[in-house]
Amino acid sequence: MKFGAHVSIAGGIDQAPARAHILGCECFQIFSRSPRGGQPLALTAKLIKQFKAECKKYKLTAYYIHTPYFINYGSNNQRIYHGSVSVVRQELERGTQIGAQYVITHLGSAKDLGLEKTLTQTIKGINKTLAGYKGKTKLLIETAAGAGKIIGDSFGDVAHILKNTPRSVGVCFDTAHAFASGYDLRIAASVKKTLAEFDQTIGLAKLKLLHGNDSQVDLNARIDRHEHVGKGKIGRAGFAAITKNSKLREINMIVETPAGEGKVDSRIKDIKLLKGWRKG
Numbered sequence: 001m002k003f004g005a006h007v008s009i010a011g012g013i014d015q016a017p018a019r020a021h022i023l024g025c026e027c028f029q030i031f032s033r034s035p036r037g038g039q040p041l042a043l044t045a046k047l048i049k050q051f052k053a054e055c056k057k058y059k060l061t062a063y064y065i066h067t068p069y070f071i072n073y074g075s076n077n078q079r080i081y082h083g084s085v086s087v088v089r090q091e092l093e094r095g096t097q098i099g100a101q102y103v104i105t106h107l108g109s110a111k112d113l114g115l116e117k118t119l120t121q122t123i124k125g126i127n128k129t130l131a132g133y134k135g136k137t138k139l140l141i142e143t144a145a146g147a148g149k150i151i152g153d154s155f156g157d158v159a160h161i162l163k164n165t166p167r168s169v170g171v172c173f174d175t176a177h178a179f180a181s182g183y184d185l186r187i188a189a190s191v192k193k194t195l196a197e198f199d200q201t202i203g204l205a206k207l208k209l210l211h212g213n214d215s216q217v218d219l220n221a222r223i224d225r226h227e228h229v230g231k232g233k234i235g236r237a238g239f240a241a242i243t244k245n246s247k248l249r250e251i252n253m254i255v256e257t258p259a260g261e262g263k264v265d266s267r268i269k270d271i272k273l274l275k276g277w278r279k280g
């Protein structure tokens with residue numbers, strides 16, 4: 001398991017690898033465009049070359065793109081639905097250009113159409129996103145916290161989507177989201193149980209990446225509030241168990257916690273803690 005963080009691309013994507021390196025990252029995640037919307041910055045040949053040179057300099061071979069927040073495959077608004085299809089596809093193409101392994105996306109909400117129709121439209125949307133796609137970057141759907149009517153919170157819904165979309169689609173498991181959706185991760189036994197449930201429902205072979213966030217809210221609180229590793233309701237024992245789990249050895253983990261306001265970036269501590277547990 002390699003550890004990394006979500007880092008900023010302020011000043012250009014070629015600035016991200018150095019930021020990741022300062023935090024002690026062994027892998028990293030970025031937005032390739034503004035997460036709130038608008039046209040993406042062009043990835044010129046020169047920029048891609050600089051980005052790849054920086055990755056090489058810091059020995060960062062595994063990196064990922066997170067799609068913008070407005071993605072909603074379940075929207076009633078055709079502009080948002082089609083926008084989601086085209087933006088996720090663009091991110092996959094951009095990921096391929098920069099050599100990213102995965103594009104991670106949230107699916108959206110069932111508030112417009114209700115769960116059943118939303119799942120059907122999401123399946124249609126993901127298939128459309130991937131139609132004719134020949135790039136190397138793979139799509140991962142992220143497990144959600146189940147806040148409001150967000151879809152992808154239950155392993156069953158994720159499994160249903162995966163059964164009806166191309167085999168290349170995988171899963172990014174967010175620890176805070178899963179915990180807030182009722183999947184316990186607090187001690188080794190609960191980690192084992194949750195992983196067994198994931199395996200039975202979705203299949204562990206589909207698990208490609210972890211978002212390693214602790215949770216400010218209790219088990220099954222159905223709110224998405226990230227906390228620094230070990231400082232939330234999942235806690236140190238849970239994270240230690242996750243990092244040591246032999247079934248997760250080949251899966252990397254990205255922390256999506258805030259930088260904090262102290263002199264030292266709080267994510268440095270998160271990554272250091274995780275590396276310590278991996279060793280011990």
Ligand SMILES: [Zn+2]
Nearest residue numbers: 066105106142
């Ligand atoms: Zn996410």
Ligand SMILES: [Zn+2]
Nearest residue numbers: 177224225226
């Ligand atoms: Zn979250």
